[in-house]
Amino acid sequence: MTRKSRGILTVVSGFSGAGKGSIMKELLSSYAERYALSVSATTRKPRPGETDGVEYFFKTREEFEQMIAEDELIEYTEYVGNYYGTPKSYVEKQLNDGKDVILEIEIHGALQIKEKFSDTLLLFVTAPTAEELKHRLIGRGTESVEVIESRLERAVEESEGIEAYDYLVINDVLCESVDEVHHIIQNEHYKVSRNLEAIYEMRSQLKGFAHQTDVLKGEL
Amino acid sequence: MTRKSRGILTVVSGFSGAGKGSIMKELLSSYAERYALSVSATTRKPRPGETDGVEYFFKTREEFEQMIAEDELIEYTEYVGNYYGTPKSYVEKQLNDGKDVILEIEIHGALQIKEKFSDTLLLFVTAPTAEELKHRLIGRGTESVEVIESRLERAVEESEGIEAYDYLVINDVLCESVDEVHHIIQNEHYKVSRNLEAIYEMRSQLKGFAHQTDVLKGEL
Numbered sequence: 001m002t003r004k005s006r007g008i009l010t011v012v013s014g015f016s017g018a019g020k021g022s023i024m025k026e027l028l029s030s031y032a033e034r035y036a037l038s039v040s041a042t043t044r045k046p047r048p049g050e051t052d053g054v055e056y057f058f059k060t061r062e063e064f065e066q067m068i069a070e071d072e073l074i075e076y077t078e079y080v081g082n083y084y085g086t087p088k089s090y091v092e093k094q095l096n097d098g099k100d101v102i103l104e105i106e107i108h109g110a111l112q113i114k115e116k117f118s119d120t121l122l123l124f125v126t127a128p129t130a131e132e133l134k135h136r137l138i139g140r141g142t143e144s145v146e147v148i149e150s151r152l153e154r155a156v157e158e159s160e161g162i163e164a165y166d167y168l169v170i171n172d173v174l175c176e177s178v179d180e181v182h183h184i185i186q187n188e189h190y191k192v193s194r195n196l197e198a199i200y201e202m203r204s205q206l207k208g209f210a211h212q213t214d215v216l217k218g219e220l
Numbered sequence: 221m222t223r224k225s226r227g228i229l230t231v232v233s234g235f236s237g238a239g240k241g242s243i244m245k246e247l248l249s250s251y252a253e254r255y256a257l258s259v260s261a262t263t264r265k266p267r268p269g270e271t272d273g274v275e276y277f278f279k280t281r282e283e284f285e286q287m288i289a290e291d292e293l294i295e296y297t298e299y300v301g302n303y304y305g306t307p308k309s310y311v312e313k314q315l316n317d318g319k320d321v322i323l324e325i326e327i328h329g330a331l332q333i334k335e336k337f338s339d340t341l342l343l344f345v346t347a348p349t350a351e352e353l354k355h356r357l358i359g360r361g362t363e364s365v366e367v368i369e370s371r372l373e374r375a376v377e378e379s380e381g382i383e384a385y386d387y388l389v390i391n392d393v394l395c396e397s398v399d400e401v402h403h404i405i406q407n408e409h410y411k412v413s414r415n416l417e418a419i420y421e422m423r424s425q426l427k428g429f430a431h432q433t434d435v436l437k438g439e440l
Binding site: 124126156166187191195202 | 344346349350351353354358365368369372373375376379380382383385386387388389400403404406407410411412415416418419422423425426427428429430433436437439
């Protein structure tokens with residue numbers, strides 16, 4: 001009985017400041033052979049230190065709109081004047097190679113993907129408390145009141161969508177959250193709905209055995 | 221953000237010879253504080269070494285039928301002339317104490333429970349292959365061809381119900397299967413649907429913060 005070797009498509013979303021970036025980084029470095037992190041395409045300008053094809057595929061607006069037109073994205077969204085999207089070909093290739101693919105995207109993109117691929121696993125990462133989340137946003141010390149306020153408002157908006165997700169990861173101790181996410185994704189491989197072919201095959205073999213009395217007598 | 225402390229109700233079924241008894245025994249001894257194994261009531265006679273209240277609560281037919289009449293069982297079935305059932309009070313008490321309760325029962329009982337308690341987790345344990353399952357049944361060397369055949373036929377019948385289960389545990393290496401079952405059950409605690417109260421609470425707190433510009437300014 002062999003499990004289906006196709007990878008699991010997982011979408012990770014979460015509040016700004018909940019630490020999903022740190023969880024992803026740690027997970028990918030701990031289990032590099034198991035996971036592939038999808039690289040998004042975007043029209044926003046690279047920040048210092050960002051490399052094309054690593055953090056993002058940087059595209060012009062024209063290039064991005066052509067990808068939309070040719071259905072080369074499994075989801076896309078526009079946010080603060082820039083496009084962000086997930087190239088289809090890379091994700092499909094990794095899944096077919098048996099890698100579990102992780103997309104780190106916001107809720108609207110997550111729901112688009114779930115609608116197209118119903119077996120997508122949706123994880124939502126949160127800080128342990130609303131108070132703690134606020135402290136983490138303030139704690140960076142790099143943003144104005146207005147930016148922090150708009151993030152809090154966005155957090156309220158995102159919190160309205162949590163019910164659409166499958167699992168809630170409460171990120172308190174980083175290494176524990178990494179283990180949690182790893183187990184949640186790996187357990188997906190054991191779902192009955194992801195092993196139907198193997199189940200059909202075993203059933204058919206059992207039916208064969210059940211009507212071979214003479215063969216069975218010979219084996220005793 | 222505190223997770224709901226109520227335990228998870230898990231039903232484990234599987235083919236005769238798949239080793240679910242060994243998995244349960246190992247799981248319970250490894251994580252005694254986490255799990256409670258439900259003890260079934262039955263009208264079958266105790267086998268040598270079996271103790272009332274440990275392997276089963278042994279009942280007369282009259283006693284069992286009174287339990288049915290008084291709705292004291294969450295499921296029951298009749299198999300080869302004997303009743304088997306799960307006493308309700310014990311299960312409820314353990315779940316309320318925050319223990320994850322495991323019931324080891326066959327498919328008809330499993331489906332009865334899922335119908336009554338829709339958040340029950342259903343696990344199905346199988347040997348790695350149909351061939352291996354047959355060898356395990358023969359390997360005991362204690363049964364006649366007729367008994368083995370009837371078990372194989374029962375296996376065919378049980379295999380027809382696997383799609384109703386949530387997870388498939390392929391029991392090849394015992395300690396790995398024990399880990400799998402442990403992680404599957406523990407992950408259930410992270411399901412969004414089991415943490416709705418905590419989510420509602422966080423949302424309400426975030427909404428409070430998002431409209432307190434003056435407070436926020438004071439904290440920066």
